[in-house]
Amino acid sequence: MLQYVNVTIDGAPVRAEKGTSVLDTAIHYGICIPHLCHIPGIHDMGACRLCIVEHVRNGRSKVTASCTLLVEEGMVIRTNTDRILKMRKNIAELLVARAPNSKAIQDIAVRCGVTEVRYPFRNENCVLCGRCVRICKERAQANALGFIGRGKERHVDHPPGKLMDYCKNCNGCILFCPMSVTPCGGPMKKGEERLCGKCDSQLTADARKMPGVCVWCELGKGFQCSRYLAV
Amino acid sequence: MAKINLDSILEGRRSQPHMLVEVLLDLQDQEGYLPEEALKTVSKELGVPLIDVYRVAHFYKAFSLKPRGKNVITICTGTACHVRGSDLLVNQVRGQLGIEPGETTPDGQITVECVNCVGACALGPIVIHNDVYCKNMTPGTLRRKLDKAAGKKKEAKDA
Numbered sequence: 001m002l003q004y005v006n007v008t009i010d011g012a013p014v015r016a017e018k019g020t021s022v023l024d025t026a027i028h029y030g031i032c033i034p035h036l037c038h039i040p041g042i043h044d045m046g047a048c049r050l051c052i053v054e055h056v057r058n059g060r061s062k063v064t065a066s067c068t069l070l071v072e073e074g075m076v077i078r079t080n081t082d083r084i085l086k087m088r089k090n091i092a093e094l095l096v097a098r099a100p101n102s103k104a105i106q107d108i109a110v111r112c113g114v115t116e117v118r119y120p121f122r123n124e125n126c127v128l129c130g131r132c133v134r135i136c137k138e139r140a141q142a143n144a145l146g147f148i149g150r151g152k153e154r155h156v157d158h159p160p161g162k163l164m165d166y167c168k169n170c171n172g173c174i175l176f177c178p179m180s181v182t183p184c185g186g187p188m189k190k191g192e193e194r195l196c197g198k199c200d201s202q203l204t205a206d207a208r209k210m211p212g213v214c215v216w217c218e219l220g221k222g223f224q225c226s227r228y229l230a231v
Numbered sequence: 232m233a234k235i236n237l238d239s240i241l242e243g244r245r246s247q248p249h250m251l252v253e254v255l256l257d258l259q260d261q262e263g264y265l266p267e268e269a270l271k272t273v274s275k276e277l278g279v280p281l282i283d284v285y286r287v288a289h290f291y292k293a294f295s296l297k298p299r300g301k302n303v304i305t306i307c308t309g310t311a312c313h314v315r316g317s318d319l320l321v322n323q324v325r326g327q328l329g330i331e332p333g334e335t336t337p338d339g340q341i342t343v344e345c346v347n348c349v350g351a352c353a354l355g356p357i358v359i360h361n362d363v364y365c366k367n368m369t370p371g372t373l374r375r376k377l378d379k380a381a382g383k384k385k386e387a388k389d390a
Binding site: 137 | 267281
């Protein structure tokens, strides 16, 4: 039997299934929490940190990733306080500085209100969101991909030898990779990276007026917002 | 022969994924590195995906995936040892053996590694030669030590 708990998100009392994450609950009730590494139905690992929220307990608030935070009875969550918006903007800025060659990440940066990038562009091909790794492990059950190394050397790789020994050719890793779609202007070469920002106009006035509400913005399609995937 | 030894390591640990690190440590002790074939057997016997075995083997510095030399020379490059001149020791190795830290000499005799601190800062610069700590090293003493380590092999060849 399903058990339910009562949670307050942004002041709205909602009822959530026990065992779901705060992010899933918020998306279900139409509260917009930007996210990147979350895929519905796949275990979360809290890699991108975009979905941070404030968890208020005993008058103190703690900032955590909402995708790995499970709902509890009487929880109080705030998703768009000034503090959170500032931190989220900074995280999005770091992501776009690391990998500007992705429509999904450029869209997220616009969605989180990034207007300039203060960090040097790295132009890397991976943001270590772990979507491919988890799809490979949980949906394809192939275990062909994983994180190798640690710290600066951490990267996604397959065991030595031929990839084809493990890969089931499901293409899930490519489908769910945020780097597989380049920005609208085509791939950026080294030295000419920039913040795209063209899709700013697609953020309708509604989205700005009601920052915490999901208005099904067009930008969600770019990074495969789980609202779109769930439909 | 390697396979028989692997059997003794795996004894009583089969189908227990949580024993992975222990098995890899024993394998590292026995072989000096983690051979690819052995990792495949470990993955099969413990029921751990091969990629997870590699992830763990890459994560911990105690494991090495490349064969290591008979003599492992570890140079401490922590703050105290650096101030007392450990960079001279590293340069001595570069000049004498022609290898960078982390590499092995082509004849498989000496592996040189750098670590950040071994907790004996007062005795620095420290060099660890096969688990033996040598204090107050200078490029001269290191040169003699390396000569000795490489020379042992020459004598064995002559005999």
